[in-house]
Amino acid sequence: MKTGRDDTILEINDVSKYYQTGRSLFRKTEKKMTALDKVSLKINKGEIFGLVGKSGSGKSTIGRLVLNLEKPDSGSIIFAETEINSLRGKSLKQFRQKMQMICQDPYQSLNPYFSVFDTIAEPLVIHNIGDKKEQLSRVQELLEDFGLSPATDFLDRYPHQLSGGQRQRVAIARAMVLKPEFIVADEPTSMLDATVSIQIYSILAHLKKYAGITFLFITHNIAAARLLCDRIAVLNEGIVVETGDCESIVDNPASEYTKALIQAQPSFSYESA
Ligand SMILES: Nc1ncnc2c1ncn2[C@@H]1O[C@H](COP(=O)(O)OP(=O)(O)OP(=O)(O)O)[C@@H](O)[C@H]1O
Numbered sequence: 001m002k003t004g005r006d007d008t009i010l011e012i013n014d015v016s017k018y019y020q021t022g023r024s025l026f027r028k029t030e031k032k033m034t035a036l037d038k039v040s041l042k043i044n045k046g047e048i049f050g051l052v053g054k055s056g057s058g059k060s061t062i063g064r065l066v067l068n069l070e071k072p073d074s075g076s077i078i079f080a081e082t083e084i085n086s087l088r089g090k091s092l093k094q095f096r097q098k099m100q101m102i103c104q105d106p107y108q109s110l111n112p113y114f115s116v117f118d119t120i121a122e123p124l125v126i127h128n129i130g131d132k133k134e135q136l137s138r139v140q141e142l143l144e145d146f147g148l149s150p151a152t153d154f155l156d157r158y159p160h161q162l163s164g165g166q167r168q169r170v171a172i173a174r175a176m177v178l179k180p181e182f183i184v185a186d187e188p189t190s191m192l193d194a195t196v197s198i199q200i201y202s203i204l205a206h207l208k209k210y211a212g213i214t215f216l217f218i219t220h221n222i223a224a225a226r227l228l229c230d231r232i233a234v235l236n237e238g239i240v241v242e243t244g245d246c247e248s249i250v251d252n253p254a255s256e257y258t259k260a261l262i263q264a265q266p267s268f269s270y271e272s273a
């Protein structure tokens, strides 16, 4: 299926997602809750697109659907001109290579029993890319690229032997090892302090500029979005309330919900991110 626009890499068309809730030992009936209600978005190649909204607004749900970890109940998601739900076999494997994620809490997302080398090399092993020597050299190159230098000091460490910022750098190196086109970064700095957050943002900005990576950057922090994003969508209870150029939305929000998000943020400085 053609998207009709050359610069669009990802298209979310009228996507809805429902979850069953309320069932428990004491309550047998289920309630259907709407996590996403007819969401439509277009993300351009090479941009950082921000998804901003309060807790529970549906941001991570969009992230999981885009990563093809869950299916929408209706609507379609098109990546590089292909509907992702139709992917099977080899094309699904290729999709998994092109689309990577960085999570909120690298301590949970990294396997505690895997060394830094094993963590970053695992996708190469799964996809059968390179021999051991080539894998080592790729991992070392990535560690140096992301400020874990000298790389030999980090290869044999385990997640508990790293700081939060270093763990997130390892998670970014793992996400980059297969040379992806698109990264979903779900609140990648919410466990980090302001200074380390800024360092992680500059790595993401660098990857956009020099590696041409497109990002879906999920955050509850509109100040962080303003620092990093080209365009944003503001999400409230599963509905997109406004979308467009990040600076114009922050400087001139159309909806009361966006105004409230901005007011909840102490200031728009690097320190507040
Ligand atoms: N697997 C699930 N089962 C039932 N309800 C779910 C499930 N996943 C998400 N939800 C519900 O869907 C809504 C959206 O959740 P989501 O995790 O996408 O929000 P979010 O914007 O990422 O919030 P946060 O900022 O807290 O991470 C919430 O009400 C949540 O409780």
Ligand SMILES: [Mg+2]
Pocket (backbone or CB within 6 Å): 059, 060, 061, 186
């Ligand atoms: Mg979330």
